[in-house]
Amino acid sequence: MRIGLCGYGSMGRHHSQLFRKHIPVVELAGIADASAERRELAAQDHPGVQLWDSGQEMLANANLDVVFVCVPTYLHAELSVQALQAGCHVFCEKPMALQPEECQTMITAANESQRSLMIGQVLRFWPEYIYLKELCDSRRYGPLQSLSMTRVGGVSTGWQGWYLDERRGGMQIFDRHIHDSDAVLWILGQPRAVQSYGFSLDPHTAGGINHSFTHYDFGPELLVSAEGSADMPAGFPFTAAYRATFARACLEFNSRQQPTLTLYADGQASHPELPNFLEDVSSGLNISSAGPYFNEQAYFFACVRAGRKPATVTPESAMQTIKLVRAEIASCRSAKPVTIQ
Ligand SMILES: NC(=O)c1ccc[n+]([C@@H]2O[C@H](COP(=O)([O-])OP(=O)(O)OC[C@H]3O[C@@H](n4cnc5c(N)ncnc54)[C@H](O)[C@@H]3O)[C@@H](O)[C@H]2O)c1
Known part of the structure; x- marks a missing residue:
């Protein structure tokens, strides 16, 4: 190729x-x-x-x-x-x-x-998020009751400052927080509505949203929220995290901890072995370990070689994610909940 x-x-x-x-x-x-x-x-x-x-x-x-x-x-x-x-x-x-x-x-x-x-949409190839989806799907510890997600860090500027221009990049809520919006859709499906709050205090950004909080409405029995930011001060380490509470367990991920994943179940804390995504990919490659970006490449190449459409991220699902983040932005701007079509 x-x-x-x-x-x-x-x-x-x-x-x-x-x-x-x-x-x-x-x-x-x-x-x-x-x-x-x-x-x-x-x-x-x-x-x-x-x-x-x-x-x-x-x-x-x-x-x-x-x-x-x-x-x-x-x-x-x-x-x-x-x-x-x-x-x-x-x-x-x-x-x-x-x-x-x-x-x-x-x-x-x-x-x-x-x-x-x-x-x-690389979280679909990220072992900690694959593990979370597996616990939600299998209901091994009962149904998911709440999920709180975090993706915060410093500012990105990029070529000719495009990250800070809402018309060229959509700003952090569209660019960075979108990972968590996509994970919500992938793991839990479509929420009924979103209620988001966001602002930018950066005078260079012409009002684009740089820090946001969203509540995803899945009804009274499942609470889901996400915080995203690109306004942390210099030196603050980029942090991706989640806490998922099930009927009989709690799963915590924090990119700044080692090991990154902790499961609290049956009265004790343990560190689950992370799934090896590549076992599912018959890419014909001899690779022992790799990160999520490699996983998504390997999956894509395997699909192309087999003449198969990629199913883990379909273009339709990626478009749905764009619609969801657009709804979040509309909710920030109107200070009202926005129903998801
Ligand atoms: N999946 C992830 O975790 C992740 C992380 C970072 C960025 N991204 C995405 O990757 C994309 C690129 O982000 P980046 O951080 O590398 O941006 P960047 O600003 O660092 O790089 C963009 C590059 O594109 C070049 N470019 C501009 N116009 C071009 C053209 N017409 N033809 C060829 N090159 C052109 C620029 O010169 C620049 O080098 C964005 O869409 C961003 O959202 C994804």
Whole structure:
């Protein structure tokens, strides 16, 4: 599989480093980035790989099988559609696109070209969240009663400050907190409504939401909430966490602790063994351990090789996640609950 990588920022570079673990299944055939500095870095990291000044130019000229879209979010739809129409399978980073209408355009392009489109909703490949879903589905400790999620950290700026521009990136509620919104949909399904509160105290952000609290309405017997922020002071470590209370147990995850996961059940605390996602992926690769971003790549490549549409994250589910976060933003702005369609 010849891969073209659009965007060599922090996420594109991260993906490119993981591609090495898939050799010889994949070959990094081209890297496109709008910044000369990033192209220089790409040349140092991947000597001999063909470089392009823009994703659009690479897609119009290179002969590729698979395209990774790792550009700022406002370019996701345009480049994904161009790649699909060029006959490539596409892995696009989350959020799928800024608006549901753009997501629909991407889905239509994937259907028409009969190529796979997968969005990088990486928590679906994250062992601690897979474990949580498994406990919810199996009801091993009874039904889930409450779930509180956290994703907080410092500000991201990105290329030309796009992270701080609501029209180009959607701001933290859309960009960072979306991981937890997606996990809620994946694990629990659609809430009846959302009630969110959020604000930004950063004068550079033109009012986009930088810190938010959401309550997801699943009825009186299940409480679900999530806090997201990108306004922690410098030095505050990025933290992803959850606490899930079941009828007969409590499961706690905290990315800053080691081990990260603790189960309180039967009167004692234990650290569950984390699921090995790759056992489920017949990728033909000889890899012993890997992180969630590698897991999602391995899954995507395995689907492409088998001619199977990725089912763990469908483009329709990723669009649903965009609609959910849009509802959360509307709720913040109106200070009212918003019903989910
Ligand atoms: N899954 C995750 O956990 C995760 C984490 C971080 C970022 N992301 C997502 O990844 C995407 C990229 O984020 P990032 O942090 O790498 O941003 P970034 O600003 O670090 O990098 C974006 C890169 O795209 C390049 N670019 C801009 N226009 C281009 C074009 N037309 N063609 C080619 N290159 C172009 C820029 O020069 C820049 O180097 C975003 O959608 C972001 O939300 C996902």
